[in-house]
Amino acid sequence: MAVIIVGNEKNFAALRPRLFSGRVSNAVVRDVTDSIAAANPHVDLQKLEPGTVLTVPESTHVSLRSDISLDDATKQFLGGVADSGADALEELLTAARVAEREAAAERKQVLALLGRTDVGPSRGGPDKAIADDLEAVRKAVEADEAAAKQRAAALKEAQTGWTAELTALRELLG
Numbered sequence: 001m002a003v004i005i006v007g008n009e010k011n012f013a014a015l016r017p018r019l020f021s022g023r024v025s026n027a028v029v030r031d032v033t034d035s036i037a038a039a040n041p042h043v044d045l046q047k048l049e050p051g052t053v054l055t056v057p058e059s060t061h062v063s064l065r066s067d068i069s070l071d072d073a074t075k076q077f078l079g080g081v082a083d084s085g086a087d088a089l090e091e092l093l094t095a096a097r098v099a100e101r102e103a104a105a106e107r108k109q110v111l112a113l114l115g116r117t118d119v120g121p122s123r124g125g126p127d128k129a130i131a132d133d134l135e136a137v138r139k140a141v142e143a144d145e146a147a148a149k150q151r152a153a154a155l156k157e158a159q160t161g162w163t164a165e166l167t168a169l170r171e172l173l174g
Helices: 012-019 026-039 072-114 128-173
Strands: 002-005 053-056 068-070
Touching: 002 012, 012 026, 026 053, 068 072, 072 128
Parallel strands: 002 068
Antiparallel strands: 002 053
């Protein structure tokens, strides 16, 4: 079942251009009005409020372009929301990539330091406790590297989903 989201229309008569293509008889208008009134008993069709959602029963006389009909102002607003969302998504992804590059460089630097032979006590090489600590740090850095790969994959998946949703919103708006 299709829906109309009321924009700046004040009454049902103002919705006619969104419901019908071309001219229709008064009998058809009356039938469609009655069916929409019956489907929306909570709405006074003579005093519509912006944002009111009207259920539109199936009818061969109604010619909505999609399952959701929005007025031009709402389409323009939602288009702006989609554009802002896309911009924010790009900024978020850029910031995440920069942060990850910096973290990767730090992990690489830590691993390089851990690989040096002069790390540990100066006499006789590292003792067992220090060697164990160094190995624990190495494992933690490697675990962080693996987690970073998982975060990158999750971010890529989220980006794909968010982009698809923004695209679907733009398509819905026409």
